[in-house]
Amino acid sequence: MKDFKKYFIVPGAPEEVYLALTLEATLKLWTGEEAEMSTVPGSEFSLWEGSITGKNISFEEGKKIVQEWYFGEQEPASIVTIKLHQHKQGTSAEVTHTNIPDEAYEDMVNGWNENYFGLLISFYQ
Numbered sequence: 001m002k003d004f005k006k007y008f009i010v011p012g013a014p015e016e017v018y019l020a021l022t023l024e025a026t027l028k029l030w031t032g033e034e035a036e037m038s039t040v041p042g043s044e045f046s047l048w049e050g051s052i053t054g055k056n057i058s059f060e061e062g063k064k065i066v067q068e069w070y071f072g073e074q075e076p077a078s079i080v081t082i083k084l085h086q087h088k089q090g091t092s093a094e095v096t097h098t099n100i101p102d103e104a105y106e107d108m109v110n111g112w113n114e115n116y117f118g119l120l121i122s123f124y125q
């Protein structure tokens with residue numbers, strides 16, 4: 001198991017970035033794919049037509065998202081925490097992804113850099 005942590009600068013206010021990551025309609029806009037999302041703790045989500053699935057753990061509006069991402073029946077769980085901070089260029093998004101299976105690590109890093117935050121940053125530019 002491996003962990004990933006990185007900061008991304010998104011040219012939008014933290015409140016806007018939070019909504020872009022938690023509203024189905026906005027997720028569809030910047031990903032170009034179907035998305036199922038809710039801000040109800042315990043609800044399940046699906047992004048990129050099921051490429052990413054998991055359970056929402058907790059939300060702090062405009063500030064923090066905590067999710068469990070599914071990798072089969074893996075224990076311990078793979079947890080994603082996204083913290084949003086005000087930055088002079090918009091938002092600093094601090095991403096911590098723990099317990100990534102070794103065989104999925106490179107794909108996850110590429111996904112965070114190119115697909116997830118890469119697309120979101122492009123959406124704001």
